[in-house]
Amino acid sequence: MLGYGPIQSLLEDPAVTEIMVVGPAQVWYQRDGAIRQADVQFRDERHVRDVAERVVAPLGRRVDEFSPMVDARLPDGSRVNVVLGTVCLSGTCITIRKFGYRLTVEDLLRLGALTAESATFLEACVRGRLNVLVSGGTDSGKTTLLNCLSSFIPATERIVVIEDSAELRLQHSHVVRLESRPPNVEGVGEITIRDLLRNSLRMRPDRIVVGEVRGREVFDLLQAMNSGHDGSLSTVHANSAPDALKRLVLLMLLAGVDISAEVIREQIAAALDLIVHVAKLPDSSRRVVQVAELAGLDGAGGFDLRELFVYDPVAGCLRRSDVASGGVLLKARGLELS
CATH class of the missing domain: 3.40.50.300 (P-loop containing nucleotide triphosphate hydrolases)
Known part of the structure; x- marks a missing residue:
């Protein structure tokens, strides 16, 4: 997965299990069971939305005013949920639960x-x-x-x-x-x-x-x-x-x-x-x-x-x-x- 701006490095980090974007100013992630705020931001609301559309487009899904909430599975099995800023007062939210190593x-x-x-x-x-x-x-x-x-x-x-x-x-x-x-x-x-x-x-x-x-x-x-x-x-x-x-x-x-x-x-x-x-x-x-x-x-x-x-x-x-x-x-x- 390439071209996802501020969250690219989190997507590539195998120790990160979940990524949570809350509007342009807040990016959170989970590692080792603990949730932390990342030292990255999006430029503005439009930037968050562009990344959200980039995530769901290859999946044959769309996210817009007529369909402001999307729940989908990425090709690697990770789960993604998108809620646009039109219904989320905090701005567009992206939640990705990565499909990584499964415990035995x-x-x-x-x-x-x-x-x-x-x-x-x-x-x-x-x-x-x-x-x-x-x-x-x-x-x-x-x-x-x-x-x-x-x-x-x-x-x-x-x-x-x-x-x-x-x-x-x-x-x-x-x-x-x-x-x-x-x-x-x-x-x-x-x-x-x-x-x-x-x-x-x-x-x-x-x-x-x-x-x-x-x-x-x-x-x-x-x-x-x-x-x-x-x-x-x-x-x-x-x-x-x-x-x-x-x-x-x-x-x-x-x-x-x-x-x-x-x-x-x-x-x-x-x-x-x-x-x-x-x-x-x-x-x-x-x-x-x-x-x-x-x-x-x-x-x-x-x-x-x-x-x-x-x-x-x-x-x-x-x-x-x-x-x-x-x-x-x-x-x-x-x-x-x-």
Whole structure:
């Protein structure tokens, strides 16, 4: 990528993972998990807009008064979002999340994001075909963890990966990658995550991996999990494992599905087995902070969520919970913690 003015050097720096332009006077970047302001500026608003147009033009996209917001994927896999100054009071904004080196399970162990015991357990869960949901906030490492969990899938299985913006890098030989598509300038031709998910069921998948559920597709994913597609993996934005379940209920209700909240909870409890929650800590490190089993519904109709591993802030690592040995579903699948 050449010819991008003040952000050219940041694009070429392999240690920079994200670049954020806020009008002509502010350029921010992320390196080693920390956000810093760069000592560069654009000449004026027109200069920022010219660079924004230069970024999206080769992708067959346009950004103008009629389409002031654009979300796209660059040829190297990096994600770019542009918001023009006509709708952003701070001036034209460009956000680029670079598609660089993806961390492995070994990297997570070295960085302390996982312990050896929890990593071995999660590997057993994936190989044992449990349906796993990764939850976390923005920039907490959900996609990184999902990519690592996917590496545990046996190489003999056929995997269908569905993403809004292709980020996962599975090293398996039999992978079908599907990516959603926005409508064109005439407003037609949109392909949603839900469209791709429904179609994937006809593609003979051994595993379905959905990069993130954030809308009506959650209904179709849960239906797939409840109809024989075990071992599915996905992520959701949430602040904790319990909040992830509440988020799924909300998404189902917003999807306009004509069923009660009680039935929705029953569907979720029947579909999901494990929730792995990740968080970005105050020191900018990312950690798995909670691993919980969804053991069904309790007597009051709420979710029976049992913590198996929980982050100990004093020790700075995951610890086995006192109830870790009581996992009902895990025992049934021969995955009891010893």
